[in-house]
Amino acid sequence: LAKTTQPISMDSYEGQEVNITCSHNNIATNDYITWYQQFPSQGPRFIIQGYKTKVTNEVASLFIPADRKSSTLSLPRVSLSDTAVYYCLVGASHTGTASKLTFGTGTRLQVTL
Amino acid sequence: NAGVTQTPKFQVLKTGQSMTLQCAQDMNHEYMSWYRQDPGMGLRLIHYSVGAGITDQGEVPNGYNVSRSTTEDFPLRLLSAAPSQTSVYFCASSYSTRNNQPQHFGDGTRLSIL
Numbered sequence: 235l236a237k238t239t240q241p242i243s244m245d246s247y248e249g250q251e252v253n254i255t256c257s258h259n260n261i262a263t264n265d266y267i268t269w270y271q272q273f274p275s276q277g278p279r280f281i282i283q284g285y286k287t288k289v290t291n292e293v294a295s296l297f298i299p300a301d302r303k304s305s306t307l308s309l310p311r312v313s314l315s316d317t318a319v320y321y322c323l324v325g326a327s328h329t330g331t332a333s334k335l336t337f338g339t340g341t342r343l344q345v346t347l
Numbered sequence: 348n349a350g351v352t353q354t355p356k357f358q359v360l361k362t363g364q365s366m367t368l369q370c371a372q373d374m375n376h377e378y379m380s381w382y383r384q385d386p387g388m389g390l391r392l393i394h395y396s397v398g399a400g401i402t403d404q405g406e407v408p409n410g411y412n413v414s415r416s417t418t419e420d421f422p423l424r425l426l427s428a429a430p431s432q433t434s435v436y437f438c439a440s441s442y443s444t445r446n447n448q449p450q451h452f453g454d455g456t457r458l459s460i461l
Contacts (some may be wrong), residue, residue, distance in 0.1 A: 268449060270450075275454070275455070276452075276454055276455070277351075277437045277439070277452025277453050277454050277455055278390070278437075278439075278450075278452050279452065280449035280450065280451070283449060321389065321390075337382070337389035337390040337391075338389045339387070339388060339389045340389055
């Protein structure tokens with residue numbers, strides 16, 4: 235299993251760019267990197283996914299260096315509504331299935347005025 | 348488009364009671380799973396299913412049973428509730444079992460065992 239390590243918490247002011255880095259030193263060749271967002275009293279919600287280099291969508295960007303041992307979720311100009319827990323996941327290489335995805339404790343982002 | 352629907356949203360049980368948490372998805376997803384989330388912790392996988400008639404254990408399966416008789420439904424059964432099973436339970440589904448398929452989550456069932 236590719237274990238991930240993220241900061242426990244981060245604070246930001248509204249309007250700033252937030253970068254959350256995830257370490258996954260044991261990532262396997264076939265593994266993708268996926269980020270989820272979870273608001274209180276809700277289930278996690280898919281944000282973005284990537285395999286290498288950079289991926290961008292309307293919500294965030296994901297930067298993955300060439301060695302793929304880490305990844306950075308970038309949230310541009312955060313607002314109060316971005317206050318949530320963010321999880322980085324890496325797929326299980328030995329089965330190649332989503333069945334063994336491990337969520338970990340995530341990064342709690344607090345955005346204030 | 349309902350997505351993943353979990354019922355009930357809240358439930359209080361007494362120790363020793365049994366109960367079934369319901370999960371249904373209308374996206375024709377192959378893969379379904381159950382997680383529990385305890386305060387200050389991430390989600391831990393209880394059981395999962397890669398298709399109708401196929402289930403397997405996750406990280407914390409003890410005290411729970413599952414079955415998958417249809418593609419749409421994946422109920423989680425607590426055989427004899429214990430206080431340690433007080434948690435928020437999330438059901439999720441994805442299109443296939445490949446690890447690059449995003450999972451869709453329900454809004455959870457908050458379960459308290461007295």
